Amino acid sequence: MPAVTLRPLLPLLGLLGLSACQVSAWRPLPPSPESVAAQRPHEARITRTDGSTLTLYDVALAGDSLRGLTNPTNVRTATSVALREVRSLEMRRVNGTASATLSLLGLAGIFLIVGLATLSTQTML
Numbered sequence: 217m218p219a220v221t222l223r224p225l226l227p228l229l230g231l232l233g234l235s236a237c238q239v240s241a242w243r244p245l246p247p248s249p250e251s252v253a254a255q256r257p258h259e260a261r262i263t264r265t266d267g268s269t270l271t272l273y274d275v276a277l278a279g280d281s282l283r284g285l286t287n288p289t290n291v292r293t294a295t296s297v298a299l300r301e302v303r304s305l306e307m308r309r310v311n312g313t314a315s316a317t318l319s320l321l322g323l324a325g326i327f328l329i330v331g332l333a334t335l336s337t338q339t340m341l
Contacts, residue, residue, distance in 0.1 A: 242306040247299060252277045257307035260284065265303045270295070 242261055245251050252275065260275045262282065272284030272295065282305075283296040 241309065243309045245305045245307045247302040247305040249277055249280075249299065252282060252305075255307060259308040261306040261308070262297055262302055263304040263306075264297065264301050266301075267303075270297065272297075 245255060245257065245260070257275045258273065260272050260282070262270045262272060264270070270286070272282065272286065275282055275284040277283075278296060280300070281296040281298050282302065283294065286293045286295050
């Protein structure tokens with residue numbers, strides 16, 4: 217039976233593990249011109265006074281409105297919402313410490329699996 221080696225896949229597994237490790241959460245942001253201008257959120261979840269929600273990307277302040285894109289990947293539709301219609305505003309923030317910890321644990325797991333596979337292959341010879 218030929219020996220199976222995972223060594224060529226290690227860089228790919230490492231990149232896959234690192235790309236999947238991002239911990240983020242929605243954080244409240246005051247719906248005021250000052251907070252939007254100071255934070256410049258890339259992604260914001262808006263709850264309107266009528267209860268409907270909307271996620272905007274590349275958010276910017278345009279006069280008395282929030283302006284952004286409703287779809288960041290396909291057809292980009294520019295949308296604006298007046299600040300007086302915003303009940304709450306949340307910004308997605310990445311937790312760098314949690315993301316780094318999760319990435320390191322993922323890499324340690326990959327190295328452990330590859331090490332055990334290499335060890336078991338060597339003991340079979």
